[in-house]
Amino acid sequence: MGQMIYPLAWSLRTSSVPKMSGSVSGWESQLRNLISGLHKSADGRTHDSTLPVEGRASSRILPELVRAGVLSRAEGRFLPTASALQWLESGDPCDLIGIFHRHVRFIGELMGALAEQPATHQELVDTARRFGLPWDSPTPVRDRTNWLRALGLADLFDGQVHLTATGQRIHPLLVPGTQEIDDEPSDLPTPPPAVAMLLERLNQQALQDRPHASVLYVPGRQDNDGRLEALRLLTEAVIPSITDNAFTALLQEAFPGIKTPSSAKSAREAAKALGLIRRDSSTSWAATEAGAAWVVSNEPLDLARIIQGHILYFAEILHELDNVTTATAAGLADRAHVYTPSRNRQLHATAVKARLDLLLACGLVAKSSWTTYRVTALGRAFRAATPCMSPLDSTVPPETAVMPELKAAAAHGEALATEIESAAYESSSPERLERAIIAALSYLGMPGHHIGGQGHADGVVRIGVGVYRRVLTVEAKTSAKGRVVHQSLSRLPLHRAKVGAELTLLVGPGFDPRLQEEADDDPSIALVYTGTLAEAVRAQALTPLTPASLHPLIDPAMPADQRDDLLCQARQDQLRHAQLERVLLDILLLEAGDPLHEGAWLEVTDLRRELRTRGERVDADEVTSTLAFLASARLAVVERSSRGYRAIATAHTVLQRLEGLGRQWLHLGATPTQG
Known part of the structure; x- marks a missing residue:
């Protein structure tokens, strides 16, 4: 335990840590069995069917362990790395956490923060943001602390994570390697040959000829590196090739938001538009050379380079963020016309938001607020080194293609969404959020009114008509820290009974995991993030959803963090x-x-x-x-x-x-x- 452990170059480390199944206390032995089984299989002494991983778990965990440095992949086979075999023999937790530290961001840095003082998971999320990790929930931090607990390096009590004595001895050996978000990177990683060739072809004409890609559905969660993981899975799945039916089945199994073949098709078409996959026959798909190179390099900047070569107005957004008056998806959409050769085909806010999600996942932009964005230091370096399209003559305004009533509706939706996001953190004035939510739901086609007051729901809304009509109470909760911790659910049935409601919409900027679990277990409560509601309102002007399409917003059977994905799919x-x-x-x-x-x-x-x-x-x-x-x-x-x-x-x-x-x-x- 005396050797210093240095990480890889910070930009080469993945943002996702492997997640084993079952109880955390069994993760170490589960990983040992997996490595041992793969090692014996490689020697021909056992069969893959004996491994403690199968089906969907296998398709997920094995690639994750490759990216984390525990396994390697050769000719379609997964084999333990030399470092993993060393840990298997030594049993030293320092050996395994050292592997993770070399390949996964925010491992040694996390232990360094805990060495200074114990911290809650939310406080560790704030620490992670200093290192350019755009996480909006504690899930990725909890994935890391779970491994520390599984290896006996940390303990969780009194709501805080504490390093154990063993963790305190090990953490000085993990040399930090993640640059803080405002540090200028010294050199960007060299792109693989297939990606470099793509960039070399990007002259101004080629940049102008890129498709508009106005429809980009990337499944997976927006936060926690979910977009990158989804695209990586989409690309890995087609290596070397996969049939249409098998591809559809895999996507429906991997992503809760993909319930139909048409949804799977939308995800495939997005990966194709981004330059990652291609048709290799009338019934099958394969990875492009550039897409396969990105899977090997595991470098987010390579993904961004590939996307820049395939869709209009991507890296150009990094330039526009320094110029637009309002650095939102809507504000950037208003500037898109100067990059659009066909003026009768405009990129609207929904298409620009999809691009911003990808830039965010690649670390090239960061959120200044719920709706505004800024270029990171890495983004500034990337735009300087990447061919970008020069703006066209901007004297022709985009209004010629957009009816005034639509622009007015979009402006109204933006104002409502901004008010929700702002009021959610104004704990001194809860009625402000209550009224904003009622107004937003009415805008979405759920008319209602504000009630408020002691012993009553904050409001009531209706969705559907006639025999399909349903009544819902609204409970709005603010939190200056962004997470609602204390909320009694016992009074909600009485609130519903007073107005004849079937369901309760409990809306807030975020929720304590215990409160979220309690609400998810109640079939009469739908937990909704204010950010989810705000995005639904913004998109309604361009793509107004029907009550059936809006059902994921109010479905009590659905966890709050899955609503965004299903609404985006609709x-x-x-x-x-x-x-x-x-x-x-x-x-x-x-x-x-x-x-x-x-x-x-x-x-x-x-x-x-x-x-x-x-x-x-x-x-x-x-x-x-x-x-x-x-x-x-x-x-x-x-x-x-x-x-x-x-x-x-x-x-x-x-x-x-x-x-x-x-x-x-x-x-x-x-x-x-x-x-």
Whole structure:
């Protein structure tokens, strides 16, 4: 235990620590059995089926242990590293924690913080942020302290983590290696050859020709390195190749938000748009050369480089963050038009938010608040070293493509969302948050009113109409520290009974794990983060969700940290439908302009064949339902006959019709009766 343990270069270490299953007290022996089984398997003395890991757990934990330096991978096989075998022989906890420290960020740094004084998990999250780790919850810190507890290096009592005597002896040997967030990196890691070749091709024309990628659904949690882990799993899954059906099954098993084949398709298409995977046949997928190189390097900057080479307006955001008046997704979306060669195709706030999530996961931006962003020191170094598109002539404002009513609705939604996020931390004025939440839910189509006062719910809202109508009480909780700790749930049934409600929405900026567990066990309580509600409000102007699509927001059976992912998927599904409408109309318009094709009629099979040439694989039912919408009497831009379908109006007319329908409702004046 006397040898100093130095980490790898800070940028090469992963942000995710392996998570074994079952009780923490059994993690060490479980890992020992796994390493021993793999070692014997490599020698031919046992079979992989005897390993203590199988199915979904195997697909998750084995790659995690590779990134953590415990295993290596060669020709599709997982083998223990020399360091892991040394720990297996010695049994010294210093050997294992040393492996983690060399390969995982915030291990030695965490122990260093605990050596100074015991700390809560939330306090350790604040410490982690100083090192550029954009964590919004204690989960990744708890994953690390669980390993310290499993190895006898730390203990948890009185709500704080304490180093044991063994931990105190070991921590000086772990030389810190993570730079603080405001430290300028000396040199960025050299990209692998496949990624370097991609960057070399990025001249101004190539940058302008990148796809808009207005629909990017990346599953996984937004915080805790979830986006990177999701993309890594998507890419690893196709090495060397995987069929459509197997890919869909894997995604549905790995991500709670992916419940249907169409959701799995959205995730696959996002990974394809980002340049990580590609079709290698009509029924299977493989990794791109650059995507495979990123899996090997495990370097977030390589992922960012690949994305920059494949989608419009990505690293350019790092430049715009220093220029925009409001550094939010909406503010950056307003600047996107200066990077958009096709002015009739704008990138809206939803698409920009997806890009910001990826920049955040790669450590290139950090959140200044719930809604605003800033460039990190690593981001400044990255933008200086990465080819970026120069802004186009910015004299043409984006308003030409966006109806004033939509911009007004977006501004209203942004104001509501900002008020929720601000009021959530104003403990001295709880009524402010109560009223903001009621206003936000009304904006989402759940009309209601504020109640407040001793012995009453803070408010009541309704969703649905007629026999589908449901009444919900609202309980809003503020916390200056961002986490609600004390809240009695025993009075909530009485509050519901007074107004005839079925469910309670308990809304706050964050919740103590014990309170969250108690609420999750109650089938009448839906725990909702204020950040989740704010994002739902922001997105509603562009992609208004139906009551059925909004169900994840109020579903009491769903943990609070899964709501964001499912709502994001619902919005991406809507955007995907809009994209399909646009592509189908484009195909029909091209056919209508062909003088050699009399009548310009196309059947569904013809349209599907053309869609495949454009990289879109859509089943016949979805094509037919989309065409039925375009041919409906109120829109009437496509005509149907026994010979198929043909376009009878331009894309500009479609936009006018859609805008006109909205204006007609606005000009009617009175709002229809609500439930």
